[in-house]
Amino acid sequence: MTSVATEHKSDDIATEEFDVLIVGAGVAGVGGAYHLSTQRPNGSFVVLESQESFGGTWWSHNYPGIRSDSDLHTYGYKFKPWTGPPIATAEEILKYMGEVIDENDLASHIRYNHRIESASWSSEKNKWFIQAELTDTGEKKYFTANFLWMCQGYYRHSEGYTPDWPEMDSYQGEIVHTEAWPKDLVYEGKKVIVIGSGASSATLIPAIAEKCEHVTLVQRSPIYYSTGRNRDDLAETLRELDVDPDWIHEIVRRKILRDTAIFFKRTLEKPDEVREELLNGIRSVLGPDHEIEPHFTPDYKPWRQRVAYVPDADFFESIKAGHVSVVTDEIETFTETGVVLKSGETHDADIVVTATGFNMNVLGDIDFTIDDEPLVLSDTVTYRGMMFTGVPNLLWVFGYFRGSWTYRADLLADFVCRLLTHMEARGAPRVEVSLRDEDKNMELLPWQDPESFNPSYLLRAMPFLPKSGAKPEWHHSQDYWEDTQVIPAIDLDGDEFIYQ
Numbered sequence: 003m004t005s006v007a008t009e010h011k012s013d014d015i016a017t018e019e020f021d022v023l024i025v026g027a028g029v030a031g032v033g034g035a036y037h038l039s040t041q042r043p044n045g046s047f048v049v050l051e052s053q054e055s056f057g058g059t060w061w062s063h064n065y066p067g068i069r070s071d072s073d074l075h076t077y078g079y080k081f082k083p084w085t086g087p088p089i090a091t092a093e094e095i096l097k098y099m100g101e102v103i104d105e106n107d108l109a110s111h112i113r114y115n116h117r118i119e120s121a122s123w124s125s126e127k128n129k130w131f132i133q134a135e136l137t138d139t140g141e142k143k144y145f146t147a148n149f150l151w152m153c154q155g156y157y158r159h160s161e162g163y164t165p166d167w168p169e170m171d172s173y174q175g176e177i178v179h180t181e182a183w184p185k186d187l188v189y190e191g192k193k194v195i196v197i198g199s200g201a202s203s204a205t206l207i208p209a210i211a212e213k214c215e216h217v218t219l220v221q222r223s224p225i226y227y228s229t230g231r232n233r234d235d236l237a238e239t240l241r242e243l244d245v246d247p248d249w250i251h252e253i254v255r256r257k258i259l260r261d262t263a264i265f266f267k268r269t270l271e272k273p274d275e276v277r278e279e280l281l282n283g284i285r286s287v288l289g290p291d292h293e294i295e296p297h298f299t300p301d302y303k304p305w306r307q308r309v310a311y312v313p314d315a316d317f318f319e320s321i322k323a324g325h326v327s328v329v330t331d332e333i334e335t336f337t338e339t340g341v342v343l344k345s346g347e348t349h350d351a352d353i354v355v356t357a358t359g360f361n362m363n364v365l366g367d368i369d370f371t372i373d374d375e376p377l378v379l380s381d382t383v384t385y386r387g388m389m390f391t392g393v394p395n396l397l398w399v400f401g402y403f404r405g406s407w408t409y410r411a412d413l414l415a416d417f418v419c420r421l422l423t424h425m426e427a428r429g430a431p432r433v434e435v436s437l438r439d440e441d442k443n444m445e446l447l448p449w450q451d452p453e454s455f456n457p458s459y460l461l462r463a464m465p466f467l468p469k470s471g472a473k474p475e476w477h478h479s480q481d482y483w484e485d486t487q488v489i490p491a492i493d494l495d496g497d498e499f500i501y502q
């Protein structure tokens with residue numbers, strides 16, 4: 003059988019050629035398009051997106067109350083000031099991204115409904131051969147690109163993760179995942195169970211609780227929450243002083259980054275103190291009538307999983323008002339009318355919402371081949387969490403677990419543009435990272451240290467992810483403050499980079 007790559011390489015298929023192909027039109031892909039159009043105006047590029055519009059996460063998630071839990075000064079791009087309250091709804095983020103597209107004439111570069119199925123690298127032609135399927139017609143489209151910029155995010159947009167609980171099929175009510183919220187779902191006046199602790203349930207619940215008959219949050223284990231107002235005093239003061247919005251954006255970004263760094267350092271040095279502060283924030287809202295144990299007292303140290311930010315403590319206000327009960331227990335089985343928990347407690351509901359997380363998508367669920375050999379990503383070693391040994395002309399944007407995704411996307415965008423310009427200057431059509439002689443005996447580690455950050459979607463995907471190495475060059479630092487210094491200063495002629 004002829005492989006797609008071989009067929010495609012035979013030049014008898016209508017193929018569009020680009021210098022750079024960006025996978026995905028979420029925050030990373032749209033940001034990438036902006037950086038290419040401004041930093042490399044003479045290069046050609048295309049963004050292929052499988053959904054019907056831009057936004058990625060903010061397009062695919064429609065559940066009531068959806069909002070960021072990062073502030074938009076750091077989650078927004080460095081090049082476009084954010085002028086609203088720090089925490090934003092999906093609609094506000096989409097509006098902001100739409101403005102980036104309009105103001106920079108990016109629309110003509112983006113093709114929607116293009117799901118990339120395969121990407122094959124040919125060393126003979128020093129190109130990627132890409133096959134996409136039009137999601138509306140099933141038609142195949144073919145592209146070549148010198149460089150692949152993987153902005154496909156980290157989870158599958160087509161389906162969320164739902165554990166396989168016994169007897170789910172027998173349940174007569176409706177089961178809905180937060181990632182696939184039906185627009186016409188009627189929850190008003192209904193009894194609703196929400197399964198899963200996390201930012202999604204903490205944003206969904208206050209948005210629906212008052213309208214439901216009652217909401218019960220069933221969580222296997224608690225997480226940390228931090229509470230505060232959806233307002234940045236410094237930004238407000240600077241606005242009152244009529245300071246230029248570009249300046250305000252930059253000043254507030256720096257302040258938030260500094261504050262986050264201090265907070266993170268404290269979680270390492272004084273975890274018990276930070277834990278008490280976080281728990282006291284909840285106690286002060288719930289008051290003496292609500293015991294916070296065991297529902298809000300995680301058994302891990304703060305920051306081992308993302309801390310969910312609850313603006314204006316609305317989630318806790320819903321609990322205090324009696325609209326929401328919290329149960330910390332595991333599901334034993336579904337029944338026709340609800341769930342039975344391991345403790346034997348039963349809870350009935352008209353609707354069960356599974357806020358149970360993601361299935362990670364590794365490199366966009368695309369079939370990758372390198373010179374007709376399937377790419378086994380878990381056999382590669384990552385260069386700073388963005389490139390992989392043995393995989394030429396490709397960069398992957400994987401953001402920060404503990405900080406805003408976009409600031410790594412911006413940093414890596416500058417890096418890609420610099421790398422492409424460097425390749426051009428060297429007359430090198432191909433770049434690849436490779437372990438140096440001094441790295442050959444380096445200990446190889448999982449993509450992410452499970453002791454440091456261990457959400458279950460990541461643990462499930464770890465066997466499929468690239469390896470890290472026990473040296474700074476060979477792992478994703480997860481540290482913006484380090485990356486801000488290191489990434490712009492990377493020596494592109496260093497021995498890790500092999501050009502041809």
Ligand SMILES: Cc1cc2nc3c(=O)[nH]c(=O)nc-3n(C[C@H](O)[C@H](O)[C@H](O)COP(=O)(O)OP(=O)(O)OC[C@H]3O[C@@H](n4cnc5c(N)ncnc54)[C@H](O)[C@@H]3O)c2cc1C
Nearest residue numbers: 026028029030052058059070071072118154155366406407
């Ligand atoms: C509800 C929710 C809230 C979040 N809040 C925050 C937050 O406050 N702060 C934060 O830092 N992070 C947050 N995140 C994480 C969030 O995913 C990232 O912040 C960010 O949106 C990732 O952007 P991205 O462009 O890299 O990926 P995505 O937003 O995942 O977009 C990737 C795009 O690539 C497309 N794609 C994937 N594979 C293919 C393919 N094979 N062919 C074509 N197109 C493809 C997808 O359709 C998608 O549109 C949140 C996540 C969720 C689900």
